[in-house]
Amino acid sequence: GIQVEQSPPDLILQEGANSTLRCNFSDSVNNLQWFHQNPWGQLINLFYIPSGTKQNGRLSATTVATERYSLLYISSSQTTDSGVYFCAVEMTTDSWGKLQFGAGTQVVVTP
Amino acid sequence: GEEVAQTPKHLVRGEGQKAKLYCAPIKGHSYVFWYQQVLKNEFKFLISFQNENVFDETGMPKERFSAKCLPNSPCSLEIQATKLEDSAVYFCASNEGRRTANEQFFGPGTRLTVL
Numbered sequence: 001g002i003q004v005e006q007s008p009p010d011l012i013l014q015e016g017a018n019s020t021l022r023c024n025f026s027d028s029v030n031n032l033q034w035f036h037q038n039p040w041g042q043l044i045n046l047f048y049i050p051s052g053t054k055q056n057g058r059l060s061a062t063t064v065a066t067e068r069y070s071l072l073y074i075s076s077s078q079t080t081d082s083g084v085y086f087c088a089v090e091m092t093t094d095s096w097g098k099l100q101f102g103a104g105t106q107v108v109v110t111p
Numbered sequence: 112g113e114e115v116a117q118t119p120k121h122l123v124r125g126e127g128q129k130a131k132l133y134c135a136p137i138k139g140h141s142y143v144f145w146y147q148q149v150l151k152n153e154f155k156f157l158i159s160f161q162n163e164n165v166f167d168e169t170g171m172p173k174e175r176f177s178a179k180c181l182p183n184s185p186c187s188l189e190i191q192a193t194k195l196e197d198s199a200v201y202f203c204a205s206n207e208g209r210r211t212a213n214e215q216f217f218g219p220g221t222r223l224t225v226l
Contacts, residue, residue, distance in 0.1 A: 030210070
């Protein structure tokens with residue numbers, strides 16, 4: 001079955017809106033990272049967050065490892081936030097360092 | 112260096128030709144990982160190295176793909192006799208190799224187009 005599941009698959013936001021993206025995973029993890037893939041294809045590291053809560057500007061993330069999910073919050077969205085957001089997980093049952101990616105959430109922020 | 116470097120940015124090959132991609136990990140990082148992104152959203156793990164040793168190659172297609180990380184040289188991923196389905200973006204990543212700090216840092220990718 002699917003081991004890393006992201007929702008929603010697509011999100012259209014008006015500039016200034018807030019949103020929450022979710023990542024569910026099927027097993028305990030050594031590592032969880034959130035990435036933003038911009039329209040030019042670059043993968044930008046957003047958070048390294050196997051557990052706990054972190055904030056970076058308008059973005060924040062929370063991972064509840066015991067309940068096997070992570071959330072990415074985007075506040076006051078801007079057009080530059082458009083792109084695909086990926087959650088990637090290193091399961092404890094996998095070889096060390098091997099990341100499994102979710103299918104991503106495609107975000108479009110309109111002016 | 113401070114960033115993972117990948118060359119070339121773009122590579123175009125005719126079906127059946129060889130393709131070779133390069134990756135220089137961040138200085139001091141002992142693990143290197145290769146991933147393939149097809150259909151824009153689907154990532155597949157290919158292979159990992161601990162220094163110059165293969166660590167996990169379970170994702171590598173057996174027949175046409177090979178990879179190396181030699182001392183004092185960029186790591187490489189080589190595809191012999193490319194097929195249309197090899198068209199993808201290939202990302203390299205590296206990390207320090209410490210269990211308490213295993214964040215992976217990704218390069219900009221190499222876009223391979225097989226015609």
